[in-house]
Amino acid sequence: MRELVYTGFMTLDGIVDSPGGVVEGHRGGGWVFDTEFVPEAYALKGEELADTTALMFGRRSYAAFAPIWPGSEDHAAYRDLPKYVVSSTLDDDALVDGWGPITILRSTEDVAALKEGDGGAVFIHGSAELARRLGEAGLIDRYNLLVFPVLLGAGKRLFTDADVDRRNLRLRESATYSNGVAKLIYEVVR
Structure with missing residues (x-):
């Protein structure tokens, strides 16, 4: 069974919107770059490369990353990896060339089958x-x-504010850095 991992930047109040800039849609966007750069705070991104065998995106994130990441040296290690885009509306002709194999998954059930x-x-x-x-x-x-x-x-927000069943997490790893960034790696308890 394949492991599905969410990786991302988050504010202390749980917002994941527009970390790279206001062009991403949030008036407070760019908050990652407004935080002092401390290389060790971003080491997690490099460490993830060893574990990553495929990438998954929603339609909007795919549309944002696909024009940039294939030619980006910062993302060169991802270039040939398989990509999965989860969308009920995206057409095959909207997929970019030269960015490894890309498969459109149409439903949550398709994602569950991929994990199996x-x-x-x-x-x-x-x-x-x-x-x-x-x-x-x-x-x-x-x-x-x-x-x-x-x-x-x-x-x-990454997590819903709806009344849902409790999900327990187990802290696998954590670290804090001089710029105030905290690395938190949680496994979902099954």
């Missing part, structure tokens, strides 16, 4: 709404979070 197959960890980047839906369906196995010392108040 052979292979290593699949990492979800961005895609807050997808991650929230998959988490609620019990499909996410681990959360790799870098929590930033920022409060935005409103925006996309």
Whole structure:
């Protein structure tokens, strides 16, 4: 069975919206770059490369990353990995060329079937709404979070505020850094 891992940047109040800039849609966007750069705080991103065998995106995150990541040297290690885009509306002709094999999954059930197959960890980047839906369906196995010392108040949240059944997490690893960023890696207890 494959492991499904959400990896992302989050504010202390749980917002994952627009970490890279206001062009991503949130008026407070760019909060990652407003935090002092401390290399060791981002080491998790490099460590994840060894575990990543495939990437998964929701439609909007795919549309944001696909024009940039294939030519980005910062993301070169991801270039040839299989990609999965979960969307009920995306057409095959909207997929970019030269970014490894890309498969469209149409439903949560398709994601569950992918997890049942052979292979290593699949990492979800961005895609807050997808991650929230998959988490609620019990499909996410681990959360790799870098929590930033920022409060935005409103925006996309990784976790629902709806009344759902309790899900327990086990802290696998944590660290804090001089810039106030905290690394929190949680496994979902089954």
